[in-house]
Amino acid sequence: MTDSARPPRLRFAPSPTGYLHVGGARTALFNWLYARHNGGKFLLRIEDTDKLRSTDESTRAIFEGMEWLGLDWDEDVVYQGASLERHRADAMRMLDAGLAYRCFCTPEELEVRRKTAAAGHETFKYDRRCDRLLPDEVQERLDRSDAFVVRFRIPEGTTEWDDLVHERIAFPNKDLDDFVILRSNATPIYNLAVVSDDIAMGVTVVMRGDDHISNTPKQILLYRALGAELPTFAHLPMIHGMDGKKLSKRHGATAVGDYQHQGLLPTAMLNFLALLGWSPGGDREVMTVPEMIELFTPAGLQKKAAIFDPKKLEWMNGQHLSITPLAELEPYVTPAILAAGLADEATLAARREWYFDLLDLLRVRSRTIDDIVRQAGPYFLPHIDFDPEAVARNWKDPEAAADLLAKVSQTLASVDPWEPGPLETVLRGLAESLGIAAGKVFQPLRVALTGLTVSPGIFEVLVAMGRDLALARISDATDWLRRAADSK
Numbered sequence: 154m155t156d157s158a159r160p161p162r163l164r165f166a167p168s169p170t171g172y173l174h175v176g177g178a179r180t181a182l183f184n185w186l187y188a189r190h191n192g193g194k195f196l197l198r199i200e201d202t203d204k205l206r207s208t209d210e211s212t213r214a215i216f217e218g219m220e221w222l223g224l225d226w227d228e229d230v231v232y233q234g235a236s237l238e239r240h241r242a243d244a245m246r247m248l249d250a251g252l253a254y255r256c257f258c259t260p261e262e263l264e265v266r267r268k269t270a271a272a273g274h275e276t277f278k279y280d281r282r283c284d285r286l287l288p289d290e291v292q293e294r295l296d297r298s299d300a301f302v303v304r305f306r307i308p309e310g311t312t313e314w315d316d317l318v319h320e321r322i323a324f325p326n327k328d329l330d331d332f333v334i335l336r337s338n339a340t341p342i343y344n345l346a347v348v349s350d351d352i353a354m355g356v357t358v359v360m361r362g363d364d365h366i367s368n369t370p371k372q373i374l375l376y377r378a379l380g381a382e383l384p385t386f387a388h389l390p391m392i393h394g395m396d397g398k399k400l401s402k403r404h405g406a407t408a409v410g411d412y413q414h415q416g417l418l419p420t421a422m423l424n425f426l427a428l429l430g431w432s433p434g435g436d437r438e439v440m441t442v443p444e445m446i447e448l449f450t451p452a453g454l455q456k457k458a459a460i461f462d463p464k465k466l467e468w469m470n471g472q473h474l475s476i477t478p479l480a481e482l483e484p485y486v487t488p489a490i491l492a493a494g495l496a497d498e499a500t501l502a503a504r505r506e507w508y509f510d511l512l513d514l515l516r517v518r519s520r521t522i523d524d525i526v527r528q529a530g531p532y533f534l535p536h537i538d539f540d541p542e543a544v545a546r547n548w549k550d551p552e553a554a555a556d557l558l559a560k561v562s563q564t565l566a567s568v569d570p571w572e573p574g575p576l577e578t579v580l581r582g583l584a585e586s587l588g589i590a591a592g593k594v595f596q597p598l599r600v601a602l603t604g605l606t607v608s609p610g611i612f613e614v615l616v617a618m619g620r621d622l623a624l625a626r627i628s629d630a631t632d633w634l635r636r637a638a639d640s641k
């Protein structure tokens with residue numbers, strides 16, 4: 154089998170120093186989609202070498218966010234901090250091969266040189282003085298137990314690669330500094346740990362944010378120095394807020410967990426994230442997870458920064474509320490219905506078929522689970538409030554509205570069967586006999602039944618509510634209107 158025919162191995166490598174950011178989730182998703190599309194493996198590596206900033210709580214938040222989104226990983230989670238020995242050994246290997254050297258310059262000395270460079274408006278670059286130490290001098294310092302770091306010697310030339318997003322990227326090596334790979338306490342620097350781990354994990358495609366582009370030439374040089382095959386690199390565009398600035402808390406919730414707790418559907422979140430820097434082509438936007446997997450190819454990756462539009466996320470959620478099979482949707486909605494005190498579990502279980510029909514009716518006009526719950530109230534509660542705006546608009550004259558609703562009630566009392574067709578016939582008949590437009594009957598009735606101006610079709614509302622509740626609701630509304638008329 155040739156290399157390109159081998160199933161790809163990708164990884165998501167978050168640093169557990171906060172919550173799972175939507176940008177991180179987007180990177181995880183693209184890696185996951187690439188792996189799943191190509192029958193490869195998706196691995197998870199927790200980059201916890203920064204002991205001061207890494208927390209278990211953050212690692213848990215990453216797991217939780219990924220699990221909520223359904224981004225399952227293959228193989229055991231890799232903890233970067235567990236491989237310090239290998240990182241050290243890799244640094245030593247480069248040192249022994251003469252590709253790296255010990256640097257005894259102290260942080261204070263370097264700081265002075267950095268300041269001098271800054272004062273002269275020059276970019277500081279290590280001047281390689283320790284690379285010129287003779288073997289005896291090095292030995293002498295080691296015998297004195299002088300502290301040292303290990304620096305990688307940047308070779309001459311240019312470092313380039315074909316990025317899956319940006320195509321050819323080239324860095325002249327003269328712009329790169331002989332960077333430290335091992336600190337004086339023998340811990341690896343970020344770029345070494347990443348390369349050492351990616352080699353050990355057999356990663357073949359490195360897909361990450363394009364804020365890492367400047368690390369890539371250094372990493373490529375390390376791959377070569379370690380005699381390893383290069384992975385393919387893909388640098389994903391940054392995510393910006395609506396104002397074009399890098400996405401931050403100023404723009405609203407940036408933690409995946411926040412969206413989970415707002416009752417967003419994970420598939421909607423995935424679909425929304427998928428479009429942050431990728432497009433399946435054409436105008437296509439709404440996709441199920443299997444569709445995203447099928448359509449995901451690097452050709453659709455974009456260079457320009459992606460815009461995080463919260464309104465679009467809400468819209469996307471509405472789309473997924475509609476396309477998700479009811480049996481899958483129900484577990485997301487029911488807890489909210491229960492929490493709102495609309496019903497108890499036993500009631501919902503006893504009226505399961507009716508409940509599913511109701512969800513099917515309400516989801517079409519909803520963007521959030523809260524929207525469904527808000528609209529669901531009238532189908533469960535014995536009494537409802539009438540939205541003042543709906544009242545002002547559709548019950549302008551309380552006396553007349555009460556009279557009309559009384560007639561509607563009489564008409565509905567005998568409809569049989571209680572189904573959309575017969576309901577429509579009698580209500581239209583009533584409007585005609587009163588010499589008014591059908592809407593003049595439907596709108597006041599809608600307010601009586603739901604308290605709202607907008608609802609599903611009036612016949613569907615009547616069916617979902619059932620005759621008894623509908624008539625009770627109309628009677629409530631008539632009483633309310635009579636009281637309103639009296640108090641005028």
Ligand code: GLU
Nearest residue numbers: 166167168200347360361
């Ligand atoms: N730990 C790095 C980060 O969170 C990821 C590095 C990489 O993907 O190579 O940005």
